[in-house]
Amino acid sequence: MAPKLGTLEELPQDYRDALSEAGVAPLWPMMRNVLPHDAPRPVTRPGHWDFEKLRPLLLKAGELTPVEKAERRVLVLSDPGRGTGAMQATSSIYIGMQLLLPGETAPAHKHTPSAVRIIVEGKGGYTVVDGEKLPMEEGDLVLTPGGEWHDHGHDGNEPVIWLDALDLPLFVYLEGSYAIESELQAQRNRPDASQVEYRASGLAPARRAGTQIRRYPMMRYPWSRTEEALREMARYGDGEVAELDYVNPETGEDVLPTMGFTAMMLAESQKVSPPRRSTSAVFHVIRGSGTTTVDGETIAWKAKGTFSAPVFAAIDHQAAEESFLVQIHDRPLQERLRYYEERPR
Numbered sequence: 001m002a003p004k005l006g007t008l009e010e011l012p013q014d015y016r017d018a019l020s021e022a023g024v025a026p027l028w029p030m031m032r033n034v035l036p037h038d039a040p041r042p043v044t045r046p047g048h049w050d051f052e053k054l055r056p057l058l059l060k061a062g063e064l065t066p067v068e069k070a071e072r073r074v075l076v077l078s079d080p081g082r083g084t085g086a087m088q089a090t091s092s093i094y095i096g097m098q099l100l101l102p103g104e105t106a107p108a109h110k111h112t113p114s115a116v117r118i119i120v121e122g123k124g125g126y127t128v129v130d131g132e133k134l135p136m137e138e139g140d141l142v143l144t145p146g147g148e149w150h151d152h153g154h155d156g157n158e159p160v161i162w163l164d165a166l167d168l169p170l171f172v173y174l175e176g177s178y179a180i181e182s183e184l185q186a187q188r189n190r191p192d193a194s195q196v197e198y199r200a201s202g203l204a205p206a207r208r209a210g211t212q213i214r215r216y217p218m219m220r221y222p223w224s225r226t227e228e229a230l231r232e233m234a235r236y237g238d239g240e241v242a243e244l245d246y247v248n249p250e251t252g253e254d255v256l257p258t259m260g261f262t263a264m265m266l267a268e269s270q271k272v273s274p275p276r277r278s279t280s281a282v283f284h285v286i287r288g289s290g291t292t293t294v295d296g297e298t299i300a301w302k303a304k305g306t307f308s309a310p311v312f313a314a315i316d317h318q319a320a321e322e323s324f325l326v327q328i329h330d331r332p333l334q335e336r337l338r339y340y341e342e343r344p345r
């Protein structure tokens with residue numbers, strides 16, 4: 001049993017005044033705020049954002065604010081536990097929905113946080129990362145690792161919308177977040193590495209003496225391949241949920257240092273109750289519909305919608321139809337800090 005700790009009120013007023021004057025405070029009345037017993041007490045609340053609601057608001061932003069005045073035309077998905085305007089969906093994950101209209105460009109910059117795009121709607125959009133042109137097709141996952149130049153463009157003729165996930169809250173907390181701006185980048189005139197060097201899983205460019213392997217060898221993960229792989233996993237999974245982690249094809253490690261991405265396929269009526277995890281998570285629905293209960297709150301989700309869960313949440317998914325989701329989480333960060341944990345339900 002944890003002992004009951006003394007309170008501030010128990011201390012004489014003149015002593016409390018003297019402490020304030022000296023710029024110090026007693027730890028014991030505040031100890032449980034920062035070290036609660038047994039498990040964290042998250043500020044984060046479960047969130048849910050229907051695409052049907054966000055889409056017209058985002059298109060309206062396209063009428064109201066030219067991209068030149070926004071640099072990035074984004075609506076930020078705020079954690080309900082922190083209130084609208086909070087630049088985070090969970091403790092460590094920032095999520096926004098970005099709109100680019102035909103012919104528009106978003107200028108190059110690079111920054112300390114890492115970003116990932118999941119494409120929600122539209123054809124013809126692309127991101128250029130360090131000179132590599134990465135086409136954006138629905139469901140694709142596109143990396144913009146910290147420190148890499150990136151700009152966006154649009155060759156198509158309908159609005160393009162994508163979800164941005166960044167480890168921004170962490171960098172803000174560390175007072176380590178900043179950007180450097182520049183002009184649009186020159187593009188190498190060749191398809192991206194997912195279509196050339198890493199076209200087939202299990203194969204990588206031949207090593208030679210002195211071969212330098214890029215830290216981020218493949219920055220686009222086409223959805224068509226993810227879906228095909230999930231279907232085969234589901235077919236031979238004996239009813240186990242089909243889940244695939246996005247990994248670096250050279251190292252097998254998570255694609256980024258802090259954020260991880262896991263694609264999941266649920267069959268019609270399939271129920272899944274994962275263990276409670278020390279990670280916080282955001283789920284983006286690629287296709288399908290269903291319900292998820294997060295710590296007793298039931299969320300009815302649909303295609304292109306997004307919902308979130310705090311750390312150690314009790315999560316129960318049930319698909320109404322065949323569904324595909326991508327989970328954005330912070331397991332890589334927690335493994336690096338050596339505290340990632342799962343607790344059985």
Ligand code: 1HN
Pocket residue numbers: 072074096098111115150164166168
């Ligand atoms: C950013 O660089 C992008 O490059 C999008 O598209 C959203 C949110 C906060 C900080 C940087 C982008 C961002 C961002």
